[in-house]
Amino acid sequence: MERNEQSEIRLEKLQKLREKGIDPFPARPPKVKKVEYQTGSLVQNFERLSVSEQKVTTAGRIIAIRKHGKSAFLHIVDSTGKLQVYLRQDQVGEEDYELLEYMDIGDFIALEGIMFRTRTGEITMDVKAFDFLAKAxxxxxxxxxxxKDIELRIRKRYLDLIVNPEVKKIFEIRTNLIGYLRGFLNDRGFQEVDTPILQPLYGGAFATPFTTHHQAMDMELYLRIADELYLKRLIIGGLDRVYEIGKNFRNEGIDRFHNPEFTLVELYQAYADYNDMAELAEELLIHLGTRLFGSQEIEYEGEVIRFSKPFQRFTLHQAIQQYTRLDIRNTKIEGLKEYCINNEIILPEVESYWKIVEKIFDEKVQPYLIQPTFIWDYPLEISPLAKKKEGEDDLVERFELFIAGMEVANAFSELNDPLDQKSRFEKQLRLREMGDADTHQMDHDFILAMEHGMPPTGGMGLGLDRLVMLFANAPSIREVILFPLTRLKE
RNA sequence: GAGGGUGUAGCUCAGGUGGUAGAGCAUCGGCCUUUUAAGCCGGGUGCCGAAGGUUCGAAUCCUUCCACCCUCACCA
Known part of the structure; x- marks a missing residue:
C-alpha cells in the first residue's frame, strides 16, 4: 500500500475501530440494518418524510465534516446527490459520538434519522444512529x-469522478447519447449486432493494427480497425439493416482527437445509397440534439453549431476551390506540389495526386468546416470499398461529415461488385509493394461472400467519441473516454 | 520521431540572480450543539520526478533519463 502520514493515521483509526469491536468493512450496517433510501429520494420526498417524522435510513460517502464540539455536520454523497446530516451527541449517545474521532472524509457510512430543515433551510437528516460501512x-x-492535474485525473479517474462534478456530467451525456442513438436506429428497423474484434485479417479502413496471438490455435490475430467487412457479410446474409457500436483499435499516434482504442458506430442499410446516408446523418444529429438538450443548437468551443436540414454540401473540389482558390480538376500533380511548397504544407510520404489533394484538404479546408458540412465525392484511389460514381472514372460515391473541424462521419454507397472489389484489393496490394504502408489487405473470404450477391447498400461510420465531444463540449477525446491509454507507472 | 513546456506536502500552488523549503485546504492537539470554503488557538508535514555533475554549498546551474502537457510529424 502507498503510505504517507495521512494514510498511517487512517490505518491507526481503523485499528482502533477493530479494537472497539467495530468492523470497518461490514457486509451490512449492524445498527442501521438496511439502507432504504438514496439521498436523492430523501430530498425528493422531504415534505412527507419530515412531517411524519419517521425514521429513515440512507448511506453514502463522507465528503465534508464540520465539527462543533458535541455536534457535527457532515455532507455525504451517493450517485443521486448530496445530503447534509447532523450528528448530535445527545441523539446518538456519548459512546457512539466518540466514534466521530475515527471518521474521515472519504469513508462510507450508513445513517438512520429524521428529516428536517436547518435554520438556513437546508434539508438535513437528524441522525439517531450510524454505522461505518467502509473506511477510506x-x-x-x-x-x-x-x-486538476490531467495525468492524475486520468490515472485516478475514480477520484476525478468523486471530486469534479462536470466529469460525471460528461459521462452521463455519453451514456444518454448512446441510448438515444440506439433508439433512433432501432426505430428505423436497424438490428444491433456484435462482430469479431479479434480478426485474422483486418480491413475496412487504412490504419496500422494491433497484433496479437492465439495460443491454442497458434494463430496471428489483429484487433479490428473497423467493423465494415463483417457487417457487409451480414447484409449479404439478408440482415438488411444492421449496426454495431464497437471498440476499434488503431496502432497510431495519440492526440486530442485520437485514442488508440475508440468507439465507432457503423451502420449499413440495404437498398440505400450515400444520399440516404446523408439524410440519416442529418436526422440523427437533430435527434440527438433534441433528445439531449431539447435544441438543434449546441455550443462547442465557443462556436454555436446549428443542426438544421439540409447541412451544407460541397464536393471535394468545390471545397478546395473555395478555401484555396485551387482548381484541382485543372491542376496537375506538379501544380499541387507547388501549392504545398508555397503554403508550407509538408508533402505526404507517398506523393500521389490524391494523397496530396487529401493533405491540402486536411490543412486548408477541414479546420474551417465549423457548421455541419458534407464533403461529397471522394477519390477512388483512397476509397477501395466504395462504389464508383457514374461518369467519373476516379471518383466514388462517398462523403464525409465535418463539424467543428472534426471528421465525425464517413459514408458511401458500398461497392457490391465482387469483380471490381477484387481488382480494388489487387490495386491496394500493388500500392503496398510500392511502399505505401497503410493499404487494404486482400480478403478472399469477403470477396467470396460478395460473389454470392450483395444488394446495393448505403453504409456509414460515425466516431462516437467525437460525437460525445461535440455534445459535451469537451476539448479532448480523453475527456470523453473514462480510461484513456496511459503508460503503466510504478 | 522533432521542438517547446511542466514535474515542490495527500490536493491546489508560491519559491528574482545558488545559502539548505512556504501558503491555503487536508491532517494532528485544544475550545465550540444549526454549520456549510464554519470559526478561534497551537503543532507536524517533503527522496523539491530519478540519477549523475559543477560548487564550500543545488529545488534553483549543467548532463542524462522518466512521466505528462502543447505544437508539429505520423494517422480515415
Whole structure:
C-alpha cells in the first residue's frame, strides 16, 4: 500500500475501530440494518418524510465534516446527490459520538434519522444512529480546487469522478447519447449486432493494427480497425439493416482527437445509397440534439453549431476551390506540389495526386468546416470499398461529415461488385509493394461472400467519441473516454 | 520521431540572480450543539520526478533519463 502520514493515521483509526469491536468493512450496517433510501429520494420526498417524522435510513460517502464540539455536520454523497446530516451527541449517545474521532472524509457510512430543515433551510437528516460501512485509507483531493492535474485525473479517474462534478456530467451525456442513438436506429428497423474484434485479417479502413496471438490455435490475430467487412457479410446474409457500436483499435499516434482504442458506430442499410446516408446523418444529429438538450443548437468551443436540414454540401473540389482558390480538376500533380511548397504544407510520404489533394484538404479546408458540412465525392484511389460514381472514372460515391473541424462521419454507397472489389484489393496490394504502408489487405473470404450477391447498400461510420465531444463540449477525446491509454507507472 | 513546456506536502500552488523549503485546504492537539470554503488557538508535514555533475554549498546551474502537457510529424 502507498503510505504517507495521512494514510498511517487512517490505518491507526481503523485499528482502533477493530479494537472497539467495530468492523470497518461490514457486509451490512449492524445498527442501521438496511439502507432504504438514496439521498436523492430523501430530498425528493422531504415534505412527507419530515412531517411524519419517521425514521429513515440512507448511506453514502463522507465528503465534508464540520465539527462543533458535541455536534457535527457532515455532507455525504451517493450517485443521486448530496445530503447534509447532523450528528448530535445527545441523539446518538456519548459512546457512539466518540466514534466521530475515527471518521474521515472519504469513508462510507450508513445513517438512520429524521428529516428536517436547518435554520438556513437546508434539508438535513437528524441522525439517531450510524454505522461505518467502509473506511477510506487515503484523503480525497482538496475540496474546492478539486483534482486538476490531467495525468492524475486520468490515472485516478475514480477520484476525478468523486471530486469534479462536470466529469460525471460528461459521462452521463455519453451514456444518454448512446441510448438515444440506439433508439433512433432501432426505430428505423436497424438490428444491433456484435462482430469479431479479434480478426485474422483486418480491413475496412487504412490504419496500422494491433497484433496479437492465439495460443491454442497458434494463430496471428489483429484487433479490428473497423467493423465494415463483417457487417457487409451480414447484409449479404439478408440482415438488411444492421449496426454495431464497437471498440476499434488503431496502432497510431495519440492526440486530442485520437485514442488508440475508440468507439465507432457503423451502420449499413440495404437498398440505400450515400444520399440516404446523408439524410440519416442529418436526422440523427437533430435527434440527438433534441433528445439531449431539447435544441438543434449546441455550443462547442465557443462556436454555436446549428443542426438544421439540409447541412451544407460541397464536393471535394468545390471545397478546395473555395478555401484555396485551387482548381484541382485543372491542376496537375506538379501544380499541387507547388501549392504545398508555397503554403508550407509538408508533402505526404507517398506523393500521389490524391494523397496530396487529401493533405491540402486536411490543412486548408477541414479546420474551417465549423457548421455541419458534407464533403461529397471522394477519390477512388483512397476509397477501395466504395462504389464508383457514374461518369467519373476516379471518383466514388462517398462523403464525409465535418463539424467543428472534426471528421465525425464517413459514408458511401458500398461497392457490391465482387469483380471490381477484387481488382480494388489487387490495386491496394500493388500500392503496398510500392511502399505505401497503410493499404487494404486482400480478403478472399469477403470477396467470396460478395460473389454470392450483395444488394446495393448505403453504409456509414460515425466516431462516437467525437460525437460525445461535440455534445459535451469537451476539448479532448480523453475527456470523453473514462480510461484513456496511459503508460503503466510504478 | 522533432521542438517547446511542466514535474515542490495527500490536493491546489508560491519559491528574482545558488545559502539548505512556504501558503491555503487536508491532517494532528485544544475550545465550540444549526454549520456549510464554519470559526478561534497551537503543532507536524517533503527522496523539491530519478540519477549523475559543477560548487564550500543545488529545488534553483549543467548532463542524462522518466512521466505528462502543447505544437508539429505520423494517422480515415
Amino acid at each position: 485509507l487515503h484523503p480525497l483531493p482538496e475540496k474546492w480546487h478539486g483534482l
